[in-house]
Structures are given as C-alpha cells and as structure tokens.
Amino acid sequence: DIQMTQSPSSMSVSLGDTVTITCRASQDVGIYVNWFQQKPGKSPRRMIYRATNLADGVPSRFSGSRSGSDYSLTISSLESEDVADYHCLQYDEYPRTFGGGTKLELK
Amino acid sequence: EVQLQQSGAELVRPGTSVKLSCKVSGDTITAYYMHFVKQRPGQGLEWIGRIDPEDDSTKYAEKFKNKATLTADTSSNTAYLKLSSLTSEDTATYFCTTSGTTDYWGQGVMVTVSS
Numbered sequence: 001d002i003q004m005t006q007s008p009s010s011m012s013v014s015l016g017d018t019v020t021i022t023c024r025a026s027q028d029v030g031i032y033v034n035w036f037q038q039k040p041g042k043s044p045r046r047m048i049y050r051a052t053n054l055a056d057g058v059p060s061r062f063s064g065s066r067s068g069s070d071y072s073l074t075i076s077s078l079e080s081e082d083v084a085d086y087h088c089l090q091y092d093e094y095p096r097t098f099g100g101g102t103k104l105e106l107k
Numbered sequence: 108e109v110q111l112q113q114s115g116a117e118l119v120r121p122g123t124s125v126k127l128s129c130k131v132s133g134d135t136i137t138a139y140y141m142h143f144v145k146q147r148p149g150q151g152l153e154w155i156g157r158i159d160p161e162d163d164s165t166k167y168a169e170k171f172k173n174k175a176t177l178t179a180d181t182s183s184n185t186a187y188l189k190l191s192s193l194t195s196e197d198t199a200t201y202f203c204t205t206s207g208t209t210d211y212w213g214q215g216v217m218v219t220v221s222s
Contacts, residue, residue: 001169034210036152043202043212044144044152056209087152091206094157095168096142101151 002026002090006099012107013083019075023088023099028069032092035064035073038085047086048073080106109133111203111213118219124191129203129213131184136160139205141179141186146215147199157206158186193220 003026013019023033031051036044046055048064051071061076075082083106088099114128129141142157156167160179167175174197176189190197198220203213 038152043215044204045212046210089152089154094166096154096157098152098154 001095002029002093002097004088004090004097004099006088006102008102009100010103010105013078013104014107015078015080017078019078019082019104021073021086021088021102023071023090025069025071025090029090029092031066032090033064033066033071034089034091035071036087036089037082038087044087078104109205109209109211111205111211113201113203113213113216116217116219118221119193121194121220121222123193124189125193125218126187126189127201127216127218129186129188131186131205135181136179136184136186137181139207139211141177142204142206143175143177143186143188144202144204145199146202147196155188155201160186190218193218195220 005024007022033051034046035048037047038044047058047062051066052064063074065072083104086102090097110132112130117125119125137160140157140159143155145153145155155171155175156177158165158177158179165177179186200215200217202215205211
C-alpha cells in the first residue's frame, strides 16, 4: 500500500500566519492527491483536488503544490475559520490512503 | 443538489454485526463510486473500500476485507456498509462519500461497540 506521511501532526498557529502542511508519498502517485479540511463533529470537506486545483467555493488563500513525491497545502493569511484538521489522500491506486492528519491550534 | 443521508447512530454488542446505510438523493447512485471511510475518536481517516453500484464491483483495504461488506441497491439509491464480528476497535464514525469531479459526503454515523 502507498503510505502518505503527513507532517506536522499538529501545529500551533496565529491568525495571519502562512501555514504549510506536507504529505510525502511512498511511491509515485502523480497528481492524484486531495486535501480535506475537517472541523469537529463535521464531515471532511475537499479543499484541493489533483494536487493543485482549488475546489469550488474554497477561498483563494488556500493552495496546493507538488514537488516530486511531496505534496503541500498552504494557507496564506490564516483566518479563524481555517483552524481545523487537515488530511491528505492519495487516489492514484487502491487502496486509497490518507495521511495521518494535521491539527491546527491557535496559540 | 446531491445529498448523502446516512442512517442513525448505533450502539451494538461485541461479536454482533451492524449494517449502515447511505442514501443518495439528487442524482442516481450509479453515477458514482461509493466509498466508506472510518474515523476513530480523535484519530485520522481510514479508507475502508468502495463499491460501483453499476456492477456491484468492490475494492477493500486489506485490513477491512474480513470486517466490512459493501453492497448497493439501485432501486432505493442506497449503499450499505455491513460490519461484522464487532469489537471495541470498531467504535468509530463511519462516513460515506462519492468520488468524481465533485465529491459528496454523508454526515457520518457513530457506531459504539459496548456490552
């Protein structure tokens, strides 16, 4: 199975920060990585699809990038509504696999 | 608007089985692969498997092959996840979701395994 190693597992952040979360794939998954935001008690919401594409309705301060087997989610000028858990997912092959998740907490 | 409506919370005994439903409204279920995802309290997301309601073909993560069974009923536009031989390790929230250009998620259903 493809491993998605996500870092950091948690991050203490301040409003206005630029935040970057990374997932490293254990083998080539091409562009087939999604990023999800999840708030407590809620279902995940897709923020980025195919590594770099902004999902409908997602603010432009969110962006996705790829460098080799490293996939990153960046939030520019963090707002309070962005404090949440974030998960990456590879869907290049089965079984689909998620990263371990990143919890953003306000300082 | 496509919506996925999942069945209600379950409290079940160890060793028993439970069948969770996920009803699609706003479109035909055969337009999507239906996936199920597990989330234990305070933990990350785990992909369980997916079913293609068009032909009932399935894919499972290895660890769920003897635990989970996915089925679909096109007449009721509903996908099902059956979990068997339940233990405390199965206590979790289970989500259904579609894959495709737009992904949709159910609200999640909490399953508590306790005697």
